[in-house]
Amino acid sequence: GAVVSQHPSWVICKSGTSVKIECRSLDFQATTMFWYRQFPKQSLMLMATSNEGSKATYEQGVEKDKFLINHASLTLSTLTVTSAHPEDSSFYICSASTSRNYGYTFGSGTRLTVV
Amino acid sequence: GQNIDQPTEMTATEGAIVQINCTYQTSGFNGLFWYQQHAGEAPTFLSYNVLDGLEEKGRFSSFLSRSKGYSYLLLKELQMKDSASYLCAVFSGGYQKVTFGTGTKLQVIP
Numbered sequence A: 001g002a003v004v005s006q007h008p009s010w011v012i013c014k015s016g017t018s019v020k021i022e023c024r025s026l027d028f029q030a031t032t033m034f035w036y037r038q039f040p041k042q043s044l045m046l047m048a049t050s051n052e053g054s055k056a057t058y059e060q061g062v063e064k065d066k067f068l069i070n071h072a073s074l075t076l077s078t079l080t081v082t083s084a085h086p087e088d089s090s091f092y093i094c095s096a097s098t099s100r101n102y103g104y105t106f107g108s109g110t111r112l113t114v115v
Numbered sequence B: 001g002q003n004i005d006q007p008t009e010m011t012a013t014e015g016a017i018v019q020i021n022c023t024y025q026t027s028g029f030n031g032l033f034w035y036q037q038h039a040g041e042a043p044t045f046l047s048y049n050v051l052d053g054l055e056e057k058g059r060f061s062s063f064l065s066r067s068k069g070y071s072y073l074l075l076k077e078l079q080m081k082d083s084a085s086y087l088c089a090v091f092s093g094g095y096q097k098v099t100f101g102t103g104t105k106l107q108v109i110p
Helices: none
Strands: A004-007 A010-013 A019-025 A032-038 A045-051 A067-073 A076-081 A090-097 A104-106 A110-114 B003-005 B009-013 B018-025 B029-037 B044-049 B053-057 B060-065 B070-075 B084-092 B097-100 B104-109
Touching (some): A032 B097, A045 B097, A076 A090, A104 B044, B044 B053
Antiparallel strands (some): A032 A090, A090 A104, A090 A110, B029 B084, B060 B070, B084 B104
16 A cells, blocks of 8 residues: 655754655655645644646645655655744644655654754 | 534443434535544444445444434444443545544443
């Protein structure tokens, strides 16, 4: 089956620094990748949708300059949280889909803590 | 916009049956997912309904009524490990966009 690898699983960083999270599709080509954020006891909130080779589409209220998304290949998308603040502490999850079967697979998630 | 409603919490007894409801209002509806999410983990896929009716998969079944904007997830022979959040998610639009409900936290008690 389709596997999505997300790295790192958890990261602690200082306020003002940047953190990069990687999302890789291991055995399929992901034409579209999605990035979600989940605060404690809340559901997944879509942050942005990215298609390989084009700019990401951000949801309303998500700062594109703060959450940089790069989808440079059909197997890799990255989310960079720039100038991190404690309120950015959250669980970030990516998911990937293919145009072939509209399968929708999640990565294992990244727990970001900004101190 | 989209609106997806689920009960916040439910409690059920081990061995019993529980039904988790989801109602939605959306444009460009393509299908509805159910996911299971244990605390601190990523969601795992349970089911995907496109057409009206009931789809059964082992102890889990999912029902969809497109005309009513309604779905439910049925869990039979509940086990303690079924304690988790269950997320209803609507797939709509041309860019395969999936929008999640707030989730239902299910607690299975002995």
